[in-house]
Amino acid sequence: MTRILFSGGQVYDGTTAPAAPGDVVVEDGRVVEVGTDLDGDEVVDCTGGFVSPGFFDCHVHVTLDAPSVMQIIETPFSLQFYAAAANLAATLATGVTTVRDAGGADLGIRTAVERGLVAGPRMQLSIIMLSQTGGHGDDWGVCGGDVPFFVPHPGRPSGVVDGPDEVRRRVREIIRAGADVIKVATTGGVLSPHDDPRHAHFRDDEIAVMVAEATAAGISVMAHAQGAEGIKAAVRNGVRSIEHGIFLDDEAIDLMLERDAWLVPTLHAPRAVIRAAEAGLPLPAAVVAKAHDVSLAHADSVRRAHEAGVRIAMGTDCGVGPHGTNLEELGLMVDAGLSPLAALHATTGSAAELLGVRRDRGTLEPGARADLVVVDGDPGDVSGLRERVRSVHLDGRRVDDRMPPRDVRPAAPDE
Structure with missing residues (x-):
């Protein structure tokens, strides 16, 4: 050899x-x-x-490109799969050799990479994010219609569920579809104009069912969680990683340390929203206002979590921002108090451990x-x-x- x-x-x-x-x-x-x-x-x-x-990005959306409602409406359904091929290539070229897709990519996209049909990093999939009715993943509009970021199809079911029984069935469907991780929104978010990032979504019994079903299948749960109460509900019920973690309080940080949960900060995401709005992308005013509102609190939460010893893995939310800009996150983590060495570790060994591939790579x-x-x-x-x-x-x-x-x-x- x-x-x-x-x-x-x-x-x-x-x-x-x-x-x-x-x-x-x-x-x-x-x-x-x-x-x-x-x-x-x-x-x-x-x-x-x-x-x-090779670098890891633990939070990407390879089928998205800085979406706005009008762009979604005017985009042919199948274009997302061709977009994913370009986005995966741009991600790999920037040195990211493993990604965890946080919603959108289906088993066919990962299989295309594995078979060499398209160039891209190694992938883990969440398929779709679970959301309560009226939550961060519910794309109902005040006009009475739905404009979903991720149109349900045979490889990607709807993520909107309510109650433990619906949750259990949908988690099983998502696992059947090829998920390597289950994703849930336990708070509102920035890109959804009609909810509040500080509000907790889903109740403990619903989150516990998600974790139980994922655990039975040998996988874990990641939580879009921005407000402190939703973060604590996620960690209390066994969620492995907190995505974003914008409004961490001391109790949430202590609970993350106690339960050995990771933080995936995605500092890149709100800044990408602000840049997109400044460049003329037609985003709702409420979305842009929330992006500005969370930026300062976000960096402070990451700083306090790092100082306390919370384990951090790099993630960007690229798809909200341009693919191929993933490595900007390391500089943002340094600005938030991590050393350059800690930032590099977050995107290599620590990320590999979070994704359960530490024995293979990282x-x-x-x-x-x-x-x-x-x-x-x-x-x-x-x-x-x-x-x-x-x-x-x-x-x-x-x-x-x-x-x-x-x-x-x-x-x-x-x-």
Whole structure:
């Protein structure tokens, strides 16, 4: 077998240990040696940069592109699948080699990636987000009609449910559809104009049923949770990760520590909404106002959670913002108080542990899958990472040199 040597730069191994000069040897798709003065049959020159495990994004929506109601209405149903192919390619080209789709992608999209029909990162799926009637995933409009972000189809059932019996059946349907994780909205959100991010959604018995059914299937639950009461309800009932966590209070942080729950901050998301509105995307005024309202509280919650020791994994909500901008999240995490090393760990080893793939990837150690990224510059600086990515490798094979430019995105219908 060919030995591929990544040599001449620093090695960041995906743990909390700082990077150091060294080499990585890959053979048959796996890391076989990490050290100094190693040899290989082929050499990838890392001089002036560092080699890292491929990055993770634990919260994306690959079928979305900064949606507005009018864009959704004017977009043909099947375009989402072609958009997903472009979005997956843009994500992989930026160095993200594993994603967890937080709603929208179905089993066919993941299968297309696995079979090599489209280029993209490895995927975990939630299929659709569970929402109570009138909740963050209920797309009913005051006109009396529905304009769903995710139109139900045979591979993606509706997520609107009420009561433990409906919840149980729908979770089973979502698992049948191929879900690797169950997603629930335990609070309102920003992009849904008629609910409040601070309000708790679903009652304890409903959330407990979701967790029980997921646990029986060997998977976990992730919760869109922005207000403190909805966060606490989720964690109290066994949810594994809190997505967003905008209005964390001290009790919620203590409960997350007690129950060993993760925080996936998605600091990128509200800022992307604000930028989209400033660029002219026709978003409801209530949505834009909420995006402004949550931004300061969001960073403060992440800072306090990190200082308390809550485990953090990187996620962006890309799809709300442009795909391929995923690595901006690391700079935002640093602005919120994480060190550059902690931010890198959040998007490698910590994220791999959250997704349950820590034994397969997320670190550079013998036996790990050789999903790697080579980045120019020093790992102590996470600013401008997107522009610094030199090469991306899956199973040791370079993949970014055969893909479209990183800023590729589908055109909106009126462009």
